[in-house]
Amino acid sequence: MTRRPTLPLLALTLLALASMAASLGSGSVALDWNDWRSALAGDPGMAHDLVWQLRLPRTIAAFAVGALLAAAGALMQVLLRNPLADPYVLGISGGAAVGALGAGMLGAAAFGQSAGAVTGAVGSTLLVFGLAHGAGGWTQSRLLLTGVVVASGWGAVVTLMLALVPDQQLRGMLFWLIGDLSAAGPPWQALAALAVGLACAVPLGRELNALARGEITAMSLGVETRWLRPVVYLLASFLTAAAVTTAGSVGFVGLVVPHMVRLAVGNDMRILLPASVLGGASLVMLADTLARSLMAPMQLPVGAITALIGVPVFLYLLSRGAKR
Amino acid sequence: MSAGIPPGEIVALETVGLGIEIGGRTICRSLSLSFGAAQCWAVLGLNGAGKTTLLHTLAGVRPPQSGEVRLDGRSLARTPRRVIARSIGLLAQDLLDAFDGTVLETTLIGRHPHLSRWHWEGAEDARIAMAALAEVDLDRLAARRVSTLSGGECERLAIAAVLAQQPRVWLLDEPTSHLDAHHQLLVLDLFACRAAEQGRTVVMSLHDASLAARYCTHALLLFEGGEALAGAAASVLTEASLTRLYRHPIREIAADGLRLFVPR
Numbered sequence: 001m002t003r004r005p006t007l008p009l010l011a012l013t014l015l016a017l018a019s020m021a022a023s024l025g026s027g028s029v030a031l032d033w034n035d036w037r038s039a040l041a042g043d044p045g046m047a048h049d050l051v052w053q054l055r056l057p058r059t060i061a062a063f064a065v066g067a068l069l070a071a072a073g074a075l076m077q078v079l080l081r082n083p084l085a086d087p088y089v090l091g092i093s094g095g096a097a098v099g100a101l102g103a104g105m106l107g108a109a110a111f112g113q114s115a116g117a118v119t120g121a122v123g124s125t126l127l128v129f130g131l132a133h134g135a136g137g138w139t140q141s142r143l144l145l146t147g148v149v150v151a152s153g154w155g156a157v158v159t160l161m162l163a164l165v166p167d168q169q170l171r172g173m174l175f176w177l178i179g180d181l182s183a184a185g186p187p188w189q190a191l192a193a194l195a196v197g198l199a200c201a202v203p204l205g206r207e208l209n210a211l212a213r214g215e216i217t218a219m220s221l222g223v224e225t226r227w228l229r230p231v232v233y234l235l236a237s238f239l240t241a242a243a244v245t246t247a248g249s250v251g252f253v254g255l256v257v258p259h260m261v262r263l264a265v266g267n268d269m270r271i272l273l274p275a276s277v278l279g280g281a282s283l284v285m286l287a288d289t290l291a292r293s294l295m296a297p298m299q300l301p302v303g304a305i306t307a308l309i310g311v312p313v314f315l316y317l318l319s320r321g322a323k324r
Numbered sequence: 325m326s327a328g329i330p331p332g333e334i335v336a337l338e339t340v341g342l343g344i345e346i347g348g349r350t351i352c353r354s355l356s357l358s359f360g361a362a363q364c365w366a367v368l369g370l371n372g373a374g375k376t377t378l379l380h381t382l383a384g385v386r387p388p389q390s391g392e393v394r395l396d397g398r399s400l401a402r403t404p405r406r407v408i409a410r411s412i413g414l415l416a417q418d419l420l421d422a423f424d425g426t427v428l429e430t431t432l433i434g435r436h437p438h439l440s441r442w443h444w445e446g447a448e449d450a451r452i453a454m455a456a457l458a459e460v461d462l463d464r465l466a467a468r469r470v471s472t473l474s475g476g477e478c479e480r481l482a483i484a485a486v487l488a489q490q491p492r493v494w495l496l497d498e499p500t501s502h503l504d505a506h507h508q509l510l511v512l513d514l515f516a517c518r519a520a521e522q523g524r525t526v527v528m529s530l531h532d533a534s535l536a537a538r539y540c541t542h543a544l545l546l547f548e549g550g551e552a553l554a555g556a557a558a559s560v561l562t563e564a565s566l567t568r569l570y571r572h573p574i575r576e577i578a579a580d581g582l583r584l585f586v587p588r
Contacts, residue, residue: 209436217414220413220416262423
């Protein structure tokens with residue numbers, strides 16, 4: 001029979017809820033049971049403001065960023081037929097970084113930086129798409145090489161910017177590059193992007209499974225790869241751009257989460273996508289909780305924590321999977 | 325083999341003035357052929373003669389340079405891919421799978437063209453997939469991960485998936501290249517029976533003219549320079565034509581009622 005791993009999905013849902021509770025419950029001010037009751041009941045006061053103005057938006061931003069990156073990573077891995085691809089491999093985060101940091105250098109405020117990040121991400125997406133879609137058609141290796149080269153081009157521009165920028169701006173820029181939720185604005189765009197992206201991607205699940213078997217085989221199974229591949233590429237770029245615009249380039253989530261989840265639920269994209277969303281959201285919510293509390297009142301960039309959690313967990317799962 | 329349907333009466337797939345070129349090389353020019361129900365075709369030719377390219381063109385995954393391929397009289401270029409996939413199954417040579425699933429999951433992908441967007445593979449699909457696995461002697465490995473299979477087992481798995489697709493026309497690109505002698509005969513016998521008893525059409529590229537003579541009703545020889553010779557296997561597979569095809573002297577030997585073609 002086909003595997004429908006309800007158990008792993010249920011476990012991931014519980015993990016996401018627990019991570020959410022941990023994220024909401026931790027902070028510089030300890031809230032007791034009565035504070036929570038009055039905050040949730042809507043009584044005005046310090047607890048209410050703390051929960052609704054600060055913690056909930058932050059938690060939701062962490063949820064959305066993690067979910068977006070994990071879903072984008074799962075899509076990018078199928079598109080490139082490479083389990084080691086991540087959402088940044090084709091230069092989307094580099095484009096966004098150049099846009100955001102460039103706007104910051106020109107003195108733009110947070111909104112200007114977000115607009116810069118969106119512009120950079122979309123511009124980079126279209127640039128890679130246009131360059132890879134040249135006369136020779138659209139092959140995996142051509143797309144990958146174009147993306148990697150464009151990404152390193154952005155990397156060079158970012159390095160140049162960091163060298164030129166005044167010192168007082170340097171710290172903020174570095175945090176943005178590592179991935180940081182402390183400057184995240186309202187999370188609602190990211191959440192909306194997640195909903196739209198999943199609504200488009202989940203119905204394509206079985207087609208994506210066929211695409212993972214190779215382009216010729218997918219076509220012979222009735223998949224219109226001529227439009228499916230650009231759609232998946234644009235979808236993954238859109239999800240990544242939404243995440244990067246919210247929190248900068250948080251690393252490792254898009255690579256590690258789909259891979260980890262794959263070891264638990266298998267390769268069926270219909271299950272892998274929602275499972276990655278839950279796993280990615282949990283990882284970033286937990287990482288952000290740690291980032292806020294490890295060295296409180298100092299806040300660490302969440303991207304450093306996701307990598308510190310992700311690397312050992314991934315290596316452990318990989319060695320366990322190899323023994324099976 | 326008892327033919328339920330007289331060979332050649334129903335045309336499943338046909339080429340009309342088909343011209344194929346790849347990399348400046350002509351594979352065939354103005355090729356007009358009918359692949360009928362209950363026919364089993366062997367496509368023979370040297371490496372690079374264009375067997376794979378021809379099969380891809382017949383499957384509609386590659387457009388021809390001129391002419392067209394018709395399925396039930398309708399041009400493939402004007403037929404939605406999903407509709408084609410319900411009638412034509414292609415066994416491609418790229419057996420590599422970057423993502424590891426179970427043997428049964430991989431077989432079930434063959435059910436894709438029969439399921440609507442919102443349908444999940446059901447008990448009937450699982451039954452079809454298990455039956456396909458049993459036919460290629462893989463049913464005991466249904467729960468195994470694909471990464472633990474041998475090359476020959478992977479090839480049989482790909483064959484099981486294209487069996488589970490249940491098309492009327494099978495296009496098989498070197499279905500026996502990784503198989504041991506026992507499984508070569510098993511697979512060829514399987515498809516020859518599907519053609520003869522269920523009136524399906526099989527077109528497969530092979531490198532062994534003896535196996536082609538043993539199992540196929542028809543043969544298509546692709547010579548260099550875009551020339552082709554097609555017809556009943558008995559008349560096309562001869563010492564003279566195969567010697568010309570392989571540019572090497574080939575001798576025909578009769579043994580156990582079989583025609584064997586041996587390079588000198």
